[in-house]
Amino acid sequence: xxxxxxxxxxxxxxxxxxxxxxxxxxxxxxxxxxxxxxxxxxxxxxxxxxxxxxxxxxxxxxxxxxxxxxxxxxxxxxxxxxxxxxxxxxxxxxxxxxxxxxxxxxxxxxxxxxxxxxxxxxxxxxxxxxxxxxxxxxxxxxxxxxxxxxxxxx
Amino acid sequence: xxxxxxxxxxxxxxxxxxxxxxxxxxxxxxxxxxxxxxxxxxxxxxxxxxxxxxxxxxxxxxxxxxxxxxxxxxxxxxxxxxxxxxxxxxxxxxxxxxxxxxxxxxxxxxxxxxxxxxxxxxxxxxxxxxxxxxxxxxxxxxxxxxxxxxxxxxxxxxxxxxxxxxxxxxxxxxxxxxxxxxxxxxxxxxxxxxxxxxxxxxxxxxxxxxxxxxxxxxxxxxxxxxxxxxxxxxxxxxxxxxxxxxxxxxxxxxxxxxxxxxxxxxxxxxxxxxxxxxxxxxxxxxxxxxxxxxxxxxxxxxxxxxxxxxxxxxxxxxxxxxxxxxxxxxxxxxxxxxxxxxxxxxxxxxxxxxxxxxxxxxxxxxxxxxxxxxxxxxxxxxxxxxxxxxxxxxxxxxxxxxxxxxxxxxxxxxxxxxxxxxxxxxxxxxxxxxxxxxxxxxxxxxxxxxxxxxxxxxxxxxxxxxxxxxxxxxxxxxxxxxxxxxxxxxxxxxxxxxxxxxxxxxxxxxxxxxxxxxxxxxxxxxxxxxxxxxxxxxxxxxxxxxxxxxxxxxxxxxxxxxxxxxxxxxxxxxxxxxxxxxxxxxxxxxxxxxxxxxxxxxxxxxxxxxxxxxxxxxxxxxxxxxxxxxxxxxxxxxxxxxxxxxxxxxxxxxxxxxxxxxxxxxxxxxxxxxxxxxxxxxxxxxxxxxxxxxxxxxxxxxxxxxxxxxxxxxxxxxxxxxxxxxxxxxxxxxxxxxxxxxxx
Numbered sequence: 001x002x003x004x005x006x007x008x009x010x011x012x013x014x015x016x017x018x019x020x021x022x023x024x025x026x027x028x029x030x031x032x033x034x035x036x037x038x039x040x041x042x043x044x045x046x047x048x049x050x051x052x053x054x055x056x057x058x059x060x061x062x063x064x065x066x067x068x069x070x071x072x073x074x075x076x077x078x079x080x081x082x083x084x085x086x087x088x089x090x091x092x093x094x095x096x097x098x099x100x101x102x103x104x105x106x107x108x109x110x111x112x113x114x115x116x117x118x119x120x121x122x123x124x125x126x127x128x129x130x131x132x133x134x135x136x137x138x139x140x141x142x143x144x145x146x147x148x149x150x151x152x153x154x
Numbered sequence: 155x156x157x158x159x160x161x162x163x164x165x166x167x168x169x170x171x172x173x174x175x176x177x178x179x180x181x182x183x184x185x186x187x188x189x190x191x192x193x194x195x196x197x198x199x200x201x202x203x204x205x206x207x208x209x210x211x212x213x214x215x216x217x218x219x220x221x222x223x224x225x226x227x228x229x230x231x232x233x234x235x236x237x238x239x240x241x242x243x244x245x246x247x248x249x250x251x252x253x254x255x256x257x258x259x260x261x262x263x264x265x266x267x268x269x270x271x272x273x274x275x276x277x278x279x280x281x282x283x284x285x286x287x288x289x290x291x292x293x294x295x296x297x298x299x300x301x302x303x304x305x306x307x308x309x310x311x312x313x314x315x316x317x318x319x320x321x322x323x324x325x326x327x328x329x330x331x332x333x334x335x336x337x338x339x340x341x342x343x344x345x346x347x348x349x350x351x352x353x354x355x356x357x358x359x360x361x362x363x364x365x366x367x368x369x370x371x372x373x374x375x376x377x378x379x380x381x382x383x384x385x386x387x388x389x390x391x392x393x394x395x396x397x398x399x400x401x402x403x404x405x406x407x408x409x410x411x412x413x414x415x416x417x418x419x420x421x422x423x424x425x426x427x428x429x430x431x432x433x434x435x436x437x438x439x440x441x442x443x444x445x446x447x448x449x450x451x452x453x454x455x456x457x458x459x460x461x462x463x464x465x466x467x468x469x470x471x472x473x474x475x476x477x478x479x480x481x482x483x484x485x486x487x488x489x490x491x492x493x494x495x496x497x498x499x500x501x502x503x504x505x506x507x508x509x510x511x512x513x514x515x516x517x518x519x520x521x522x523x524x525x526x527x528x529x530x531x532x533x534x535x536x537x538x539x540x541x542x543x544x545x546x547x548x549x550x551x552x553x554x555x556x557x558x559x560x561x562x563x564x565x566x567x568x569x570x571x572x573x574x575x576x577x578x579x580x581x582x583x584x585x586x587x588x589x590x591x592x593x594x595x596x597x598x599x600x601x602x603x604x605x606x607x608x609x610x611x612x613x614x615x616x617x618x619x620x621x622x623x624x625x626x627x628x629x630x631x632x633x634x635x636x637x638x639x640x641x642x643x644x645x646x647x648x649x650x651x652x653x654x655x656x657x658x659x660x661x662x663x664x665x666x667x668x669x670x671x672x673x674x675x676x677x678x679x680x681x682x683x684x685x686x687x688x689x690x691x692x693x694x695x696x697x698x699x700x701x702x703x704x705x706x707x708x709x710x711x712x713x714x715x716x717x718x719x720x721x722x723x724x725x726x727x728x729x730x731x732x733x734x735x736x737x738x739x740x741x742x743x744x745x746x747x748x749x750x751x752x753x754x755x756x757x758x759x760x761x762x763x764x765x766x767x768x769x770x771x772x773x774x775x776x777x778x779x780x781x782x783x784x785x786x787x788x789x790x791x792x793x794x795x796x797x798x799x800x801x802x803x804x805x806x807x808x809x810x811x812x813x814x815x816x817x818x819x820x821x822x823x824x825x826x827x828x829x830x831x832x833x834x835x836x837x838x839x840x841x842x843x844x845x846x847x848x849x850x851x852x853x854x855x856x857x858x859x860x861x862x863x864x865x866x867x868x869x870x871x872x873x874x875x876x877x878x879x880x881x882x883x884x885x886x887x888x889x890x891x892x893x894x895x896x897x898x
Binding site for chain 2: 019022025029030031033034035039040041042043045069075077080085089093094098099103104126127130131134135136140144
């Protein structure tokens with residue numbers, strides 16, 4: 001049964017008819033056309049689908065869309081402001097902190113969630129927070145450095 | 155109007171005006187303009203003029219990859235009736251807007267060639283890097299290519315690409331000489347401009363290309379010498395990063411076509427199972443679900459993947475499961491039993507004589523398990539069929555092979571199929587078979603709609619072409635003074651790559667039993683295939699573990715022992731470089747420091763790793779504290795990209811060394827996700843240092859695969875140094891480490 005679900009998406013209100021049990025990841029990617037959020041495992045084990053819900057990093061593959069009703073959702077597409085990359089995005093570019101790039105949106109969103117709540121994380125806090133995000137290409141060292149750089153700038 | 159020019163040893167044709175170029179009446183007469191895919195024909199069907207018409211105005215230089223394998227493939231594709239204007243694998247074009255485009259069938263899956271190839275073009279052409287675009291893996295726009303694998307892009311493609319750019323620059327200078335009325339020897343190039351030395355005259359490449367239609371094939375123009383490099387050898391950041399950090403980069407799963415449906419396919423529970431019965435009635439209850447049944451293929455199509463999944467879950471099925479014959483423990487005995495006859499790939503001296511001079515003889519068997527590629531992007535493809543024309547967007551390392559396979563599946567000529575390769579979310583050798591894309595083609599044909607197949611993680615683990623389980627058996631002897639006297643080596647099911655040893659051993663033999671991935675019937679219970687540096691990881695683990703044991707046997711430091719037994723100066727240099735960076739001080743193993751060393755060669759590159767580990771002897775867990783990797787890869791085009799690949803190889807290699815192992819019972823894969831198949835996490839990360847040895851005067855070698863090959867051996871040797879326990883099987887799980895400790 002469809003319901004009207006509304007939430008704030010990247011700072012703008014959205015409202016649409018949807019089966020409330022649909023998975024947020026797929027609603028973002030198909031219904032709302034935001035393909036930056038990726039599928040990697042479907043079970044919350046890889047972090048490729050990470051988005052921010054009310055200031056906290058969440059796995060969108062584990063959320064039914066009704067869970068974000070009336071909340072604020074930020075995806076990778078919401079980080080660029082006035083054509084300017086977010087400091088995290090800039091730092092990922094400057095540190096070459098990616099290879100295939102498929103895990104990158106999830107990495108950046110999880111790091112964004114970390115910096116929202118812990119603006120000056122220690123290296124071990126970064127590692128602990130990012131440990132659920134998998135990167136198969138092995139850009140880990142640079143991702144940590146990029147997060148450290150962005151934290152300094154923010 | 156056509157003029158013939160002779161210059162720099164090659165003939166080229168210059169067409170003065172675009173509209174003078176018409177269709178060639180001697181062909182089948184489809185001289186179309188505009189959209190190159192309008193009638194579904196590839197430009198590779200064109201003759202020279204049609205080809206020129208397709209690429210538009212400007213200066214085009216075509217070239218071939220001078221690789222024997224590519225040449226063989228060239229024979230093959232001619233046999234398949236594909237006509238090329240000339241036999242070439244790639245081309246570059248200087249457009250009338252001054253932008254330079256490189257067209258290649260090679261693809262980008264993270265290895266960074268989208269940056270390094272552009273760097274080569276910019277260097278040889280003297281244009282700013284930002285004015286270069288790479289067009290990759292589109293079978294309508296790019297000439298045929300056999301596939302992106304084997305660390306071959308920079309090694310084999312690179313030199314030809316540079317030569318083509320050098321040729322293009324020579325053409326530009328000739329054109330400028332005519333236009334500026336200046337002799338060629340007074341002209342130089344810089345930043346997309348030809349200028350007169352000590353003069354006022356200059357003209358941009360854009361102006362020179364305007365209204366021109368020049369096509370040349372490269373013949374013997376020498377690229378720049380290393381002392382003239384401005385860009386090659388300089389660290390350059392990834393050119394695809396901005397698209398990737400904003401979520402704008404398009405992967406196969408991000409492509410949307412009107413009316414497209416998402417497929418979920420009914421899968422057998424184990425390899426070899428036969429479907430007895432399926433009841434799809436439950437799936438039909440999901441609104442919008444469309445069931446497709448065609449022989450062995452049962453699938454649900456739905457506009458939304460999560461609802462397709464929901465519908466698939468409602469299908470009740472029953473399978474006849476074969477009795478499991480082998481599992482992850484018995485597989486090694488099984489493989490030894492079914493191994494094909496060995497082939498001696500290298501030998502020298504006389505093994506019996508070597509045995510007689512040995513003071514110690516050491517015999518050992520090394521095992522490694524099946525491992526998964528596990529790219530974070532699962533196999534994905536979207537197929538669209540319109541009339542007799544097919545467009546495929548696929549996550550693939552082999553777009554041209556896919557084009558042929560899709561065409562053959564549908565009974566169409568290959569040129570009716572266009573494969574577009576968007577960014578690929580990791581591949582590592584695992585995205586060469588294209589099963590998912592052919593499934594999408596079949597479902598698009600059956601449903602009449604564009605269909606996307608994106609494997610779930612469980613499907614990815616089920617259909618992955620795993621790195622084969624393999625066995626290495628070595629018998630070797632050493633003299634009292636620490637010289638290796640003989641080396642008798644056999645490898646089963648990993649293949650030849652990395653098998654021949656490179657130490658100075660008078661009596662030796664290397665025998666290879668079975669290829670790394672061509673299936674011997676009755677051997678592996680599921681598909682296997684190439685996995686990053688195929689063969690080398692297995693062979694390096696066996697060889698370098700055994701070398702370490704010989705060193706310990708004669709009470710020598712493992713680095714000194716290697717250097718003493720090496721004559722190869724490149725390897726000596728690489729080992730020394732790693733030792734310097736690591737701060738290695740000689741000690742007999744096990745020294746309790748947890749230091750390990752291993753070295754090897756792969757894809758023409760020499761590599762040495764050193765690692766420091768800490769072993770918890772109670773739990774059997776290993777922490778890798780630091781890894782140094784020194785690599786000599788000839789001319790290194792982009793040191794930043796190379797370091798990124800080295801760090802990536804080290805980090806990825808921690809997985810097959812410590813945790814990655816496909817557990818199975820017959821054809822049943824006991825992993826469906828990352829909870830039980832554990833790949834490296836942030837918390838495993840050692841301190842990593844990379845050293846690239848200067849070798850800019852020698853040809854480019856491989857960069858992306860060599861840095862992973864020593865990871866099993868270097869950690870095994872470090873574990874031995876820490877504890878005295880010798881690990882003979884990869885991965886070195888806590889269970890195996892505790893077992894090894896108990897046997898000291």
